[in-house]
Amino acid sequence: xxxxxxxxxxxxxxxxxxxxxxxxxxxxxxxxxxxxxxxxxxxxxxxxxxxxxxxxxxxxxxxxxxxxxxxxxxxxxxxxxxxxxxxxxxxxxxxxxxxxxxxxxxxxxxxxxxxxxxxxxxxxxxxxxxxxxxxxxxxxxxxxxxxxxxxxxxxxxxxxxxxxxxxxxxxxxxxxxxxxxxxxxxxxxxxxxxxxxxxxxxxxxxxxxxxxxxxxxxxxxxxxxxxxxxxxxxxxxxxxxxxxxxxxxxxxxxxxxxxxxxxxxxxxxxxxxxxxxxxxxxxxxxxxxxxxxxxxxxxxxxxxxxxxxxxxxxxxx
Amino acid sequence: xxxxxxxxxxxxxxxxxxxxxxxxxxxxxxxxxxxxxxxxxxxxxxxxxxxxxxxxxxxxxxxxxxxxxxxxxxxxxxxxxxxxxxxxxxxxxxxxxxxxxxxxxxxxxxxxxxx
Numbered sequence: 236x237x238x239x240x241x242x243x244x245x246x247x248x249x250x251x252x253x254x255x256x257x258x259x260x261x262x263x264x265x266x267x268x269x270x271x272x273x274x275x276x277x278x279x280x281x282x283x284x285x286x287x288x289x290x291x292x293x294x295x296x297x298x299x300x301x302x303x304x305x306x307x308x309x310x311x312x313x314x315x316x317x318x319x320x321x322x323x324x325x326x327x328x329x330x331x332x333x334x335x336x337x338x339x340x341x342x343x344x345x346x347x348x349x350x351x352x353x354x355x356x357x358x359x360x361x362x363x364x365x366x367x368x369x370x371x372x373x374x375x376x377x378x379x380x381x382x383x384x385x386x387x388x389x390x391x392x393x394x395x396x397x398x399x400x401x402x403x404x405x406x407x408x409x410x411x412x413x414x415x416x417x418x419x420x421x422x423x424x425x426x427x428x429x430x431x432x433x434x435x436x437x438x439x440x441x442x443x444x445x446x447x448x449x450x451x452x453x454x455x456x457x458x459x460x461x462x463x464x465x466x467x468x469x470x471x472x473x474x475x476x477x478x479x480x481x482x483x484x485x486x487x488x489x490x491x492x493x494x495x496x497x498x499x500x501x502x503x504x505x506x507x508x509x510x511x512x513x514x515x516x517x518x519x520x521x522x523x524x525x526x527x528x529x530x531x532x533x534x535x536x537x538x539x540x541x542x543x544x545x546x547x548x549x550x551x552x
Numbered sequence: 553x554x555x556x557x558x559x560x561x562x563x564x565x566x567x568x569x570x571x572x573x574x575x576x577x578x579x580x581x582x583x584x585x586x587x588x589x590x591x592x593x594x595x596x597x598x599x600x601x602x603x604x605x606x607x608x609x610x611x612x613x614x615x616x617x618x619x620x621x622x623x624x625x626x627x628x629x630x631x632x633x634x635x636x637x638x639x640x641x642x643x644x645x646x647x648x649x650x651x652x653x654x655x656x657x658x659x660x661x662x663x664x665x666x667x
Contacts, residue, residue, distance in 0.1 A: 484610055491603040492621070495596035502624030505645075509604055511614040516607075536620055537650055 236289065237275060239330050240266060243317030246443075247450035250313050250472040253306040257283065259471075262443045265319040266327060269312055276302055279327055287331045311469075311478060316446065445522075449473060452542060457534030459514065462527040470524060481516075485527035488518045506543050508536060519543050554666045557659050558583040564655065566647035568626070572663060575601050575636040580667070587642060600630055601638055618653070631656050634664050 243265050256267055261283040269276045269290065276290030276297070288302035297305055306312055319327060328335055445463075453461050453473040460474025464482055472478050488507050496504060506519035510532075517528040517539055530539070554572060561570035562583045569589065571582040577598030582589060600619055608616040619630040622645060629641045629652060639660070641652050 480610070484607055487603065487607050487610075491599060491607075494599050494603075495621075496623075498592040498596040499623065499626075501626040505622040505624055505627075506620075507622070508618075508620040509607055509616070510618040510620070511608050511611050512617060513611060513614060535650075536653070540622070540649070 236330065237268075237277060237291065240277065240327050241319060241323035243319045243323055246316040246318060246446055247453055247473045248313065248315045248475075250311050250478055251469065252311055253303075253309065255470065256280070256314065257285065259446070260316075260443075263316065263318065264321075264324055266317050268315040268317060269306060270314070271305075271309060271312055276306075278306075279331055279333065281324065281335070286328070286333050286335070289331075446471065448546065449526075452528070452546070455534075455542065457531045457538070458528060459531060460529040463521060463524050464527060465524045474529065476529060481527060481529065484516060485518050485525070488516070489525060492518070505547075506539070508539060510536075515539065517543075519546075521546070554581040554663065555583060557662050557666070560659060561641055561652065561655055564643075564647065564651055566644040567641060567652065568644065569640075569642040571597075571640040571642075572633065572667070573597060573601070573638050573640055575605075575638070580637065597628070597630070597640055600628070604630070618656075620649075629653065629656065631660070633660060634667060637667055639663060 256278060260267070260280050263283070264281050267278040267280060269278065271290070272292070274290055274292030276288070278285050278289075279287040285303075288297075288299055288306070290297040290302040290305055325335075449461055449463060449471060450473060452458060458474075460472065460476040460481065462469055462473075462478065462481060462485065463471040464485060469478050469482050472481075488509060492504055492507055504520060506517055509516045512532070514532050515528075515530045515534065515536075517526070517530065519526045519528075528539075558570040558572070558581060561567050562585050567585070568587040569582060569584045571589070572580040573582075573594075574580060575598065577594045579589070579594065600621060604619045605616050608614050616632055619628075621628045621630075625645065627643055627645050627647075627649070629643075629649070631639050631653075633639050639656060641656065643649075643652065
């Protein structure tokens with residue numbers, strides 16, 4: 236199945252916790268290609284909503300929750316974000332035999348809205364407070380495959396070939412169901428108080444343009460790896476390096492800056508570069524987070540400064 | 553004699569100070585122009601030296617080649633000269649960094665011979 240899917244436009248390889256994918260793809264439409272050890276899989280995503288999870292290792296296939304659980308069983312996974320055009324996305328949906336619920340609902344929504352508008356002309360309507368039902372889709376079950384003898388990583392999920400696409404809670408659509416309401420006689424209703432939902436703090440999110448910019452920096456000659464991190468965790472990593480040691484070093488450097496800044500009346504922190512014979516480690520503020528860049532010795536400090544200056548002034552390297 | 557070498561840095565555009573400093577923050581020699589090196593700054597430089605040395609060691613005991621710390625108004629370049637001695641250059645961020653690092657490399661042996 237993976238081979239049949241459109242390639243898409245690669246934004247870049249990165250390492251991050253699986254949850255990162257869901258919190259950072261709000262505007263992303265495409266496929267997230269996942270590689271874990273010798274297996275590979277994907278998550279088909281439309282604007283933050285996963286439409287399909289799939290993972291294959293040898294002859295073992297995982298779909299839906301089983302694949303998601305397997306991804307989640309790893310603290311970090313390596314993946315490639317590949318953006319799809321609408322045509323490519325439609326093709327991928329077809330190959331995966333997944334229905335684009337959003338598109339279908341958008342169509343329904345337009346019809347319902349039109350119906351509601353026509354009713355509004357005739358009657359006074361009460362504000363809609365209904366939540367749409369939780370939608371659950373089930374894909375055709377693939378044939379159960381026997382675990383090959385050579386596979387030595389039989390996690391519980393490996394034996395399941397669940398074909399369930401995860402439950403996707405849809406956002407409330409502000410359209411009242413047309414038919415039941417149409418049956419009611421028009422009644423003037425007092426305005427209802429607006430129910431405010433508690434504000435949930437959002438995790439650190441990088442928008443797609445940020446990911447693109449980071450990807451562009453990664454592609455520059457001499458850049459080995461680039462990470463976006465904050466006080467709590469790594470948010471994004473591009474490059475073939477172990478994140479934990481890198482993050483430890485980046486945090487140590489940041490601690491140095493935090494210690495010295497109150498003693499120096501030199502303005503705001505721009506960057507710190509540590510040069511060792513193998514290359515450079517650079518930390519720099521990036522929005523509310525920080526960047527950590529690992530480079531070879533072929534890149535000089537002047538080049539690094541130019542990249543960072545461009546990034547801070549224009550948002551692109 | 554060390555002052556003469558440090559003066560080579562001071563004549564570069566927008567360089568404010570050239571200092572030979574020990575890891576513990578003790579200044580061996582310095583040349584300054586329009587900048588006062590207070591105890592706070594000495595402490596900050598010592599912190600950068602010690603922390604950076606430790607950080608570099610995390611890369612398989614790699615020796616520290618150079619540290620560059622930039623703020624919006626000034627930057628600092630710190631290069632090890634020998635053992636516990638470092639050469640520190642403080643400059644406005646309009647200074648030519650390539651020229652400074654070139655002079656640092658060029659004069660390293662001369663500084664070592666005087667320590």
